[in-house]
Amino acid sequence: xxxxxxxxxxxxxxxxxxxxxxxxxxxxxxxxxxxxxxxxxxxxxxxxxxxxxxxxxxxxxxxxxxxxxxxxxxxxxxxxxxxxxxxxxxxxxxxxxxxxxxxxxxxxxx
Amino acid sequence: xxxxxxxxxxxxxxxxxxxxxxxxxxxxxxxxxxxxxxxxxxxxxxxxxxxxxxxxxxxxxxxxxxxxxxxxxxxxxxxxxxxxxxxxxxxxxxxxxxxxxxxxxxxxxxxxxxxxxxxxxxxxxxxxxxxxxxxxxxxxxxxxxxxxxxxxxxxxxxxxxxxxxxxxxxxxxxxxxxxxxxxxxxxxxxxxxxxxxxxxxxxxxxxxxxxxxxxxxxxxxxxxxxxxxxxxxxxxxxxxxxx
Numbered sequence: 324x325x326x327x328x329x330x331x332x333x334x335x336x337x338x339x340x341x342x343x344x345x346x347x348x349x350x351x352x353x354x355x356x357x358x359x360x361x362x363x364x365x366x367x368x369x370x371x372x373x374x375x376x377x378x379x380x381x382x383x384x385x386x387x388x389x390x391x392x393x394x395x396x397x398x399x400x401x402x403x404x405x406x407x408x409x410x411x412x413x414x415x416x417x418x419x420x421x422x423x424x425x426x427x428x429x430x431x432x433x
Numbered sequence: 434x435x436x437x438x439x440x441x442x443x444x445x446x447x448x449x450x451x452x453x454x455x456x457x458x459x460x461x462x463x464x465x466x467x468x469x470x471x472x473x474x475x476x477x478x479x480x481x482x483x484x485x486x487x488x489x490x491x492x493x494x495x496x497x498x499x500x501x502x503x504x505x506x507x508x509x510x511x512x513x514x515x516x517x518x519x520x521x522x523x524x525x526x527x528x529x530x531x532x533x534x535x536x537x538x539x540x541x542x543x544x545x546x547x548x549x550x551x552x553x554x555x556x557x558x559x560x561x562x563x564x565x566x567x568x569x570x571x572x573x574x575x576x577x578x579x580x581x582x583x584x585x586x587x588x589x590x591x592x593x594x595x596x597x598x599x600x601x602x603x604x605x606x607x608x609x610x611x612x613x614x615x616x617x618x619x620x621x622x623x624x625x626x627x628x629x630x631x632x633x634x635x636x637x638x639x640x641x642x643x644x645x646x647x648x649x650x651x652x653x654x655x656x657x658x659x660x661x662x663x664x665x666x667x668x669x670x671x672x673x674x675x676x
Contacts, residue, residue, distance in 0.1 A: 348532035371635030427606035
């Protein structure tokens with residue numbers, strides 16, 4: 324086990340930098356809040372951030388395994404279809420995840 | 434904490450349901466993904482040879498999923514703290530953009546603001562970036578963030594303590610809940626803005642970043658995307674002598 328003093332330093336450094344990255348921009352942006360340019364950009368940002376975050380999770384899918392990859396595509400399709408139809412985030416997330424878990428678990432069983 | 438009536442710019446009902454139960458209903462599907470992801474993290478901590486409490490300390494105090502996974506091998510090999518700092522900067526650099534839409538103005542006390550910024554993860558941002566969250570109360574925002582972190586900390590602790598004894602590999606793919614969360618929120622954002630050009634721009638940025646900087650995909654994609662949005666907005670409103 325690594326030295327506890329070193330682990331403490333590791334936590335402090337990581338926590339301080341992470342928190343600074345999350346908190347300091349608010350102070351820097353405060354004077355710009357009223358700018359129409361920043362207003363437009365902050366309204367357009369969430370859509371793009373969600374798409375980029377969603378696409379970033381696709382990387383973790385094993386695309387050399389066609390069976391699992393198709394399961395992923397199907398689960399995304401279920402999520403999108405339910406969200407467009409019923410507009411209930413909880414239902415879409417639970418049903419999409421259940422689809423993916425069922426397919427992955429079935430494929431993993433011998 | 435509902436004495437202040439906020440002048441909402443969005444046509445949203447002003448009566449925010451900030452009961453804990455209502456917030457839990459909102460968070461539960463995401464917790465469904467965070468809890469097993471936390472278990473996976475806890476199992477990894479113990480398997481790598483770190484003490485079980487590292488899972489709790491890391492998820493409780495650092496609270497940045499992808500960085501925490503990277504820190505496991507770094508902690509074991511005694512990576513210099515300067516290198517750790519550089520990794521934290523690069524991996525979490527994307528968070529600087531979240532200040533643009535997170536409703537921090539709705540969070541009233543300094544202590545609450547400290548936690549609200551500390552807990553501004555991808556998931557917390559995703560669940561508060563929509564127009565409806567701009568009128569939420571301090572309580573609803575903080576409870577949402579505390580619940581999100583609780584799922585993560587609890588999952589990691591359970592994973593580190595008993596994860597190796599559970600047949601966890603039986604149920605695969607629960608982390609799809611996070612993919613589903615971002616897909617659902619992207620659909621809702623698209624429904625609200627009808628902005629297909631921005632959606633196309635973001636998709637291009639993600640694909641290009643994955644091709645050029647696969648290790649830094651999120652930071653690269655978000656930086657280029659935010660930069661292009663600013664440039665597009667500046668060009669569209671180019672007025673003389675406009676700073």
